Amino acid sequence: MLRRFRPRSLAARTSLLLIVGLGIIEAIGLAVHALDRIDFDRRMIQQESQNHVGMIYRSIVETQPQDREAELLALHPPATFHIALTPGPDPDMVEQAASDPLARLRMGHPPFAPPPFAHPSQNLPPLPPHMRPRQVLFSAPHGSPRRAVAFLLPDETRWLTIRYVLPSPNPFRSPTFPTAFALMTVAGGILIVWGVRRLVAPVGTLAAAAEALGRDVNAPPMSEDGPLEIARAAQAFNTMASRIRRFVTDRTLMLTAIGHDLRTPITRLKLRAEFVEDDELRGKFLADLDELESMVAATLAFGRDTSRREPMGRLDLTALLQTILDEAAETHPDQAEAIGFSTPPPAVAIAARPVALKRALNNLVQNAILYGGGARVTLQAPQPEHEGERLTTILIEDDGPGLPPEDLTRMFEPFVRAEASRNRETGGTGLGLAIARNIIWGLGGDIRLGNRTPHGLRATVTLVC
Structure with a gap:
């Protein structure tokens, strides 16, 4: 029962402890003063x-x-x-x-x-x-x-x-006793709450910076002002963030360099495959080389998306989704009837990187079309969430076979593809969802996959307005 009323934040707990202690000290002091009188x-x-x-x-x-x-x-x-x-x-x-x-x-x-x-x-x-x-x-x-x-x-x-x-x-029967106690406690409590909130505020800033770093590895560093302990913690956090950025950058550059260097031998192998006299064997060689070349191209694109920093800007999310769906319907005319909004969308404007967000949402729509036979999109009106943020949600649904529960999270890892529940003949390198998640995380949003009933897959994208 008492646990329900226990303060949850560090500032509230510290303030409550100090106010209770202040009240006890004041009560003792007033009692001693009263006894002396x-x-x-x-x-x-x-x-x-x-x-x-x-x-x-x-x-x-x-x-x-x-x-x-x-x-x-x-x-x-x-x-x-x-x-x-x-x-x-x-x-x-x-x-x-x-x-x-x-x-x-x-x-x-x-x-x-x-x-x-x-x-x-x-x-x-x-x-x-x-x-x-x-x-x-x-x-x-x-x-x-x-x-x-x-x-x-x-x-x-x-x-x-x-x-x-x-x-x-x-x-103790004097009316000034409870009045003095109440006034001193209230005045002291106000000062305690004000002081504790100022002291604890850097902890909230550190938590926000850690959350921002988890969403975007290139998030701005923390301010290193404040008391000595807070400044040292901010310096340590900024050093850690810098090392993480350097590690991610080095890994991406290495991956991109390897992909770039593979282009030359792939081209040579294609030329040599043309001299193979067996038509069937030559076709298999060229198909494997084409698949390898597409993987290299996807790797280079993944590296560019990770390192490139497109400026933020306000955009009409409703219009962007409509453009993506229109282009998808033109690309897949035989499935045009299964591509579109499931309900009339509300007008939603957000701050985002337009090109990157379009690529992320287009990847999700194309996956729904290729693997699920269509893409039905639902755009929900912004809703207030915690810490004053307004979030809008995009649902992209298909009628495909869905995914095993253990693969719903694993599908966001680079070069991971479902082997049984998805059609392998449609191609792909397993980088589309990884790229989409990195872009959406970089915008402060989130993406999740879930199976529908009785079958099908739902991609839920949450974006900050």
Whole structure:
């Protein structure tokens, strides 16, 4: 289940890892900061509670004695406060203060000496002398948030007792905590994604360059800019591509040179064959020499197609296919009815090398006619594919015997011909499909062969628009 949501790209995985790590570090940092503020928050809570106590005392002491009960009911203290007017101090508070030396110290008295009362001005804001309490009793049990303070009012008739509970400081409950966490995570996440994408971008460039090299051995080299590691990888890739190009060029030149050198002995053999008196034997010699000469010519053409670089240009693919089919119908008038578009083609324009592409598609059409008795072509409208490319597909189908499954890929190798499923009397050297594939790969496209049901062969050509 989790595997479905796992990021697939290196940039996404790296960004997710760094963002999660950043979130953890920020959470720990904010937690430490919040814990450091607990003492400060506790003092603030105590100060706020003491302010409430002072305000309550002042409200009561400024009221006439006969109206104090009504004033007490009219007050709206915090929910944790309980206020009472009594004739005397709470005995529990007196007993606790008498038995707690620390409480006496907190009130400013010797630990074991009476009286158990604090200074009259303790816990109160500055007041005129006539409004100050005559005595103050304060209770704060150790380890407990409960507090109590009792004031003997200036007229010495009643005690004002205020009990309250100090709320526990909880900095994590603050609204600024999640807001700060979210803002820092989002800001850090944006910077992480931006930085990771810039760092990982050369990897995508390397992958694109490798794919381009696989399609066209003469693809332009990579830029060698960027960080040291990326620059070294680009240099190594360019060196490898240069060696591959040199190897392919040397092999092609050697093959072309051999084919060129064979022309002279073939011509001499043809001349000598004319002196053979046996007509049947002379005919066989000349047929073999003609086949050998056609193979040499195909080899030279293969070498020229590999080394020649025709410039790219925009062309009307629909018109090009129509021209190829018209020429094929003129060349094979007896099969003209089986040559043409299977459905009305859409208008498609692509960037390609016109002469090379025409040769590749013509090879496929001629193979379908020679080996399958006809060629039905389907041109599909361009469709958006991965990485924003728009691809168009050409289907070239025939009604021949098809190919064994193991030969569908092998047929693109140079000098390979099917021996059982195709008609050998039609000639050919086994270079047509190899040339077609090299041309289509050089244009950034692809070509595949597949059998049709119940019989026949389908060549699928994909080209970038």
